[in-house]
Amino acid sequence: MKEIKQISIVGTGNVAHHIGKALVKNNFQIDGIWGRSKINAQKLAKDLDTISFDGLSQIPMSTDLIIICVSDSAIKEIVESISNDKAIAYTSGSIPLNDLPKREKIGVFYPLQTFTKTREISFDTIPFLIESENEQFAESLKQCANKLSKTVRFTSSEERFQIHIAAVMVNNFTNHLYHLADVHMKNHQLPFDILKPLIFETAEKIKDISPLDAQTGPAKRNDLNVIESHLNELNKETKEIYQTLSKSIIKYNS
């Protein structure tokens, strides 16, 4: 099994930025960055104290791994543009390995986390989902991920797909509920900030108890009077969300 020491990065978005920083911090050598936007590539290269490539063909032979951190729709084209002798891994939660052209060393290196450029994040608790049909290469990717995080697991494309669905629920949908609450508070000239301790505790609570045991509130108590009084205050879309979620809570808690 070949140890991965030198890495090139393709992509300049949130994931490229954060993985790049974590790799540098853990003493990997970043050979360079390539991005569709030359300016963004130069900017990230500067942040990571490395160079930006003018083209994918400039990635040196000495690079042990190319990590592709681009949007799902661009991955296939990028993979096809990189010569077959290079080892590559991509960071998508959705794209199955089988959707991409077969090659000796191709794999998944997926950090199960939400990234924003402006926000620092500690990598040591981020689960990395690793996949490759080449067992030796999968081991190399796992070893590499283990230098960034203590939670690394081999995960099939099918499992990764199902995990991604659950991730949409707990991240995208949860965050949207924060947004709807923000809108509701603003509509009533109330500060969203006073909800934040409740938001943090709602998340923290499940460290100790299961979400089912943590459930409280009018729907859990099947308190139809309170539910009705709340529905009367909401616009059509938010009302539909309130109704659908309340119905589901009642179903699971009765």
Add this chain to the structure above:
Amino acid sequence: MKEIKQISIVGTGNVAHHIGKALVKNNFQIDGIWGRSKINAQKLAKDLDTISFDGLSQIPMSTDLIIICVSDSAIKEIVESISNDKAIAYTSGSIPLNDLPKREKIGVFYPLQTFTKTREISFDTIPFLIESENEQFAESLKQCANKLSKTVRFTSSEERFQIHIAAVMVNNFTNHLYHLADVHMKNHQLPFDILKPLIFETAEKIKDISPLDAQTGPAKRNDLNVIESHLNELNKETKEIYQTLSKSIIKYNS
């Protein structure tokens, strides 16, 4: 304005338990506990190093404040059972002050937080919402709350009602999404635990950026192929939730 030093508690649930502990920690004298269940009252009294009352009439004249921590449906009856010369406050997010019989000293002392007996919680960041038509009494309640928390605000019944709706969204609904994700993971023999770093970061992220700016995922990108592939994996109820929330995300992000 009379300073509140001695407190009696009515109720033995999560809120009574946690407020009682916080009061003791902040050097209030707890005169005693009354609860419908004598056994639970004795248990909480023991935890708080105080006595349990056999009846509401036993609450001593020296008590400066009776805090009523019972379910919404029981508050009115309790208030009517306490003699008119006593100062009382209740801890509900929903019940308007006007729904209760008028008296000289009656107010709201509402901690905007989710409580579970088995989980310790720090009070200093919990927002306390205070209300009373008696301004002096409102000031006394505010001063009392300020010994437990640095965030205390006067809030009308109407504002408290609207805040409670937003709290249902960010706590009850968010927690239910955690539960649905838990069910989905179990259905696919996958560990819910690997979603926890994502859940915590989703909450923490809004310390720095607004929920609207924090939004990511297939609905935000209006990626209908991914949404469709996810919907095919879900049962009827969860599918309805996925659809309704995705539709709303698309609406707010387009």
